[in-house]
Amino acid sequence: MKMTLSNKMATIVVSLAMFSSANAQNKQKPMVIEEQGSFAIGGTKKMEEGKFELSNALAPQGQTFHADHAYVYYQIPQKARKYPLVFLHGAGQSKKTWETTPDGREGFQNIFLRRMFPVYLVDQPRRGDAGRSMVETTIKPIADEQFWFTQFRIGNYPDYFPNVQFPRDTASLEQFYRQMTPNTGPFDSNVIAGALSTLFDKIGAGILVTHSQGGGPGWSTAIKNSRVKAVVAFEPYSSFMFPKGELPQPIQSTGLFGELKAVEIPLADFEKLTKIPIVVYYGDNIAKQPSKVWNMDHWRSGLEMARIWAATINKHGGDATVVHLPEAGIHGNTHFPFSDLNNIEVANHLSKWLKEKRLSL
Template structure:
């Protein structure tokens, strides 16, 4: 009987320790950036024309801000991580996985790195925008399945790390959110967050990569950039590579002044690209979309380092990590990717 009680207590203690392995010292959310529009005239509170229709005279409208979820673990490292999502999504992509495992930001919290997860203006919980647009339902999931290199619909790529059950795929596509932004406020919101929280490392994904470069150019509080399959790149004027043509429009560099580009030379940069990216022309849209972007990434790293910067490109299959799609940070081996990032952060900072 004593042995049974002992083992019962031991199991309870072990379970308690496992439940407490991540201690959050502080958490919350806030909006950052944006503007307030004010209509001329005087507000008349005696008029009612409807809930969705208003007499706007004298009324204000706050818009174009970003939404930020933050968590600070106990005994956090000095530099927090700011997570920036890509096209068609929100910060949720960093916070969850389709099959219910820890999201990437949680994995990094367990390793002691504070997280600031953004919904960029006009997406997710930052949907109050000044842009005029039309939102309509569009059946596009098979297209994105291919573009994001999960496979060629309805077949998954062999050895894929994305969970292949139907429930996970449904959860994944339900992460997507309308994009009702004009994208003019993205860099402004990143800079506004930098002014509020101080020095940090940007962690970007896909279309979030380009505003990440621009934010680092404009704000010295960005101490480093981690880019997961960024979709666009900047180059010094006069050194922009020729456009690399492909089935989805190809990849072109964006020129910036040398003075601007030099800001990227002052910070460490690491980029991660996943699997299923061919070296030669393909008839598949997803293959082509990322073939040209990976080639442009190589050129970007080359130019940064030629000018004395510190940029590293990690192609995961070349270091023995296989099966990752474009959403590598959500996949079944995201723990390995968190370990890779942790090693880089510790060695770098």
């Protein structure tokens, strides 16, 4: 999409208008916070063989190393609802995902605090402020942002999707890129689910909200811990779990990760997912049938698998809903519906679902 000068001017005017409305939104009403803080949760510990000597204190012998915990930042508003929302980010992201949006509006952190939910934001093990990892890693400065722009369905770089709910100014895109933060150890779904399950042991019953790659450890956490009272998954992809013997065929895709395979788990585990309400959201600009546009086709395979999965959950007596946002009249969403320009609309949809499921008591 080429922009004429007058298009550009229009974009600038719209961006400025949005910026001032974002400010107005922030000025709405103060938030009354009963309690806020942070802590590490879960993780493991190792001790090196040998004896620690004060006279040789830089040697690892006899020293300990705590790692693979999650970092959690929480806020409890006044007159809080019963069930907190626990937010888990996706690949290459941190708890920043849920905070201020790239163009400076309020994210789901503030939106749901204002709606009286206790909010827990997680940096998963080996990410962000939970950086200590039991496994060594090397982090390289690899230029990859035009890939993510496309993979995350802002558009097909350098073009934006015509209806996309993502701001078109450079500063917002820069903020979006800068919210990526690397793994400080290999991604390990079990390590993440372990830490999250320990979090629910600490805080009690709550609602788990995941994004993208967080979907996998999210399902595993719900299987591990019955304190997870519901799961809300934004655009999960590679982690749909089916009972033994019911694994669907892989879904072919021109997406850059190729065919999408489902995961087989014991029936007893799968059945735990049928005991709680689950909603899975997908945004816009996802292909309706197989397509050569790889980003649109990647997410087509995800959405198709989500539908097969939800049908399987429901066949086993569960309560899983797949919401394809355009079908619900909400258009233009990227891979980050909760921070897109219309994130209040998306939040409203979720609030309604939570209310229907009696989760916003």
